[in-house]
Each structure stands twice: as structure tokens, then as C-alpha cells.
Amino acid sequence: MVDMTEDAQTISSKQFHDAAGVADWRVVSSGVQAVFRASSLRHAASLVEPASAAAEEHGILPDIDVRPEAVVVRVPLWATGGIAPAAPLFAAAVSQAAGRLGLRADPTAVQSLSIYVAQHSEADVRPFFLAVLGYDPVGETDAVDPLRIAPDLAFNPLTGDRPKRGRTHLDVFVPASDAQGRVDAALAAGGRLVDDSQAPAYWSIASPDNHGVDIASWLDTDG
Known part of the structure; x- marks a missing residue:
């Protein structure tokens, strides 16, 4: 209940x-x-x-x-x-x-898209993205479109990574019942499985040219 x-x-x-x-x-x-x-x-x-x-x-x-x-x-x-x-x-x-x-x-047909921006541990790129996209800050690490149309952003520091090297990956949130099918389709389309140790919460996969994508269903099953 x-x-x-x-x-x-x-x-x-x-x-x-x-x-x-x-x-x-x-x-x-x-x-x-x-x-x-x-x-x-x-x-x-x-x-x-x-x-x-x-x-x-x-x-x-x-x-x-x-x-x-x-x-x-x-x-x-x-x-x-x-x-x-x-x-x-x-x-x-x-x-x-x-x-x-x-x-x-x-x-x-239900899904949502998040963009994770990896940054050097000594950098703070969120103000730049807030300005260039016209987004609003959320908490200490996230940003959202004020009208909630475009993907939300999260900023993750990478300790020990090289300075001045920006990286991003996508998180595709789907219903738990559809996650495995989405993973299978991505692999059949040329993707590469990077890590499934957290499945069925999420799978990390890469495109043929090594673009990172997480297919995530954990929000749909979180207790």
C-alpha cells in the first residue's frame, strides 16, 4: 500500500x-x-x-x-x-x-535521456553549461531545462583524469520490462557490452566508435 x-x-x-x-x-x-x-x-x-x-x-x-x-x-x-x-x-x-x-x-514508448558530463576533479564546468544552455541548477551537481523538454545534465568529477579533457556519456532510462530488449537491440546494431555487473539496474555499452551509453532501468524498480 x-x-x-x-x-x-x-x-x-x-x-x-x-x-x-x-x-x-x-x-x-x-x-x-x-x-x-x-x-x-x-x-x-x-x-x-x-x-x-x-x-x-x-x-x-x-x-x-x-x-x-x-x-x-x-x-x-x-x-x-x-x-x-x-x-x-x-x-x-x-x-x-x-x-x-x-x-x-x-x-x-516511455523513456528519458540524461547526459553525464565528466570533468577533471579540479574543474567546474557546470556554470558554462548553465549559461550556454539556459538551464537551471539542481542540487550541487545537476542541471535541468527549465521547461523539462531537453535532457537533464549531471556533472561527475574524475579524480586523476587529465585536465582539459571533457567527456560525456548518455544515460537512457527505460522501463524495467524493456531494458534487456533495448540492450539486445543496441548490441545487434554494432554496440559493444562494456559492463553488465550492475544489470538489471543498468548496462554500460559502447557504440562502434566507442561512445558510451548506459541503459538504465533502476529507477523503475527502486524500492
């Missing part, structure tokens, strides 16, 4: 998934997210009003991304530092509305 006591600030991914009516939803780095397939832009937009009403009822501030082929609804993690206790109630209400409107949930 989800802890709905007044002093509960956040809930875990497991608590979210254990709630009723949330089978359409997954947890990725951008938040609790669902994708509902639509037949047209008008069809996708039909979910905005009931989703807005559910958000107001449950005190949630969701992001709603309307496209001709789908509508994406997410509850961002940044505002509360985790999953809001009311998120399951909101998610269930949105799913019910989507069902009435003939919008089909597609959990396989």
Missing part, C-alpha cells in the same frame, strides 16, 4: 507500482510517465482537460506533451525530489480518462 500520511514526502517506485490503476505508468529519470497513443492531434489533446482536472484535485503539477501521434503525461521528480504520494491517484485518474477517450497506453 502507498503511504498517504501527511508527513510522507515521497514514495518509492515500488510503492507507486503497487498502487491500483497505474499499470500504464513507468518511472524514469524525468519522473512518473505514461504515453497514450492517439489518432490525431485533436485526439491527443482531448486528454489535457481531464488530466488538468485530476492534477488540480490531487495537487500534482504534471507535464503534458501533446503530439499528433501521442500524448505524454509525466509527474516530474525535480519539484519534490522524488515521487509525490498523490502521484498514484493522479496517474490512475488519467489512465481512466484515457480509456474513456480511446487513447491506448504504450509503456514501451
Whole structure:
């Protein structure tokens, strides 16, 4: 059961998934997210009003991304530092509305993208990226697009690395049920497995030209 006591600030991914009516939803780095397939832009937009009403009822501030082929609804993690206790109630209400409107949930389309910027231990490149991208700082090491459209950034110092050598890699967050399939597809497309010691939380793989990518599902299963 989800802890709905007044002093509960956040809930875990497991608590979210254990709630009723949330089978359409997954947890990725951008938040609790669902994708509902639509037949047209008008069809996708039909979910905005009931989703807005559910958000107001449950005190949630969701992001709603309307496209001709789908509508994406997410509850961002940044505002509360985790999953809001009311998120399951909101998610269930949105799913019910989507069902009435003939919008089909597609959990396989859920994903989010993070860019990890490796920097020398004596460098601090976050101010540069905040300025050049117009991002907002989050905590001591991260940065986000104020409108939560573009990928978020995390800055990781590498002790002992060579100065003036910037490096980045991608973290692709996907539902736990789809992670192995995404890894298999990447390897079949010429990728190389670098490290699977943390699987199924995440796999580190490399492109044919050695670009680093982590395929991560741990947020969707975090207890």
C-alpha cells in the first residue's frame, strides 16, 4: 500500500507500482510517465482537460506533451525530489480518462535521456553549461531545462583524469520490462557490452566508435 500520511514526502517506485490503476505508468529519470497513443492531434489533446482536472484535485503539477501521434503525461521528480504520494491517484485518474477517450497506453514508448558530463576533479564546468544552455541548477551537481523538454545534465568529477579533457556519456532510462530488449537491440546494431555487473539496474555499452551509453532501468524498480 502507498503511504498517504501527511508527513510522507515521497514514495518509492515500488510503492507507486503497487498502487491500483497505474499499470500504464513507468518511472524514469524525468519522473512518473505514461504515453497514450492517439489518432490525431485533436485526439491527443482531448486528454489535457481531464488530466488538468485530476492534477488540480490531487495537487500534482504534471507535464503534458501533446503530439499528433501521442500524448505524454509525466509527474516530474525535480519539484519534490522524488515521487509525490498523490502521484498514484493522479496517474490512475488519467489512465481512466484515457480509456474513456480511446487513447491506448504504450509503456514501451516511455523513456528519458540524461547526459553525464565528466570533468577533471579540479574543474567546474557546470556554470558554462548553465549559461550556454539556459538551464537551471539542481542540487550541487545537476542541471535541468527549465521547461523539462531537453535532457537533464549531471556533472561527475574524475579524480586523476587529465585536465582539459571533457567527456560525456548518455544515460537512457527505460522501463524495467524493456531494458534487456533495448540492450539486445543496441548490441545487434554494432554496440559493444562494456559492463553488465550492475544489470538489471543498468548496462554500460559502447557504440562502434566507442561512445558510451548506459541503459538504465533502476529507477523503475527502486524500492
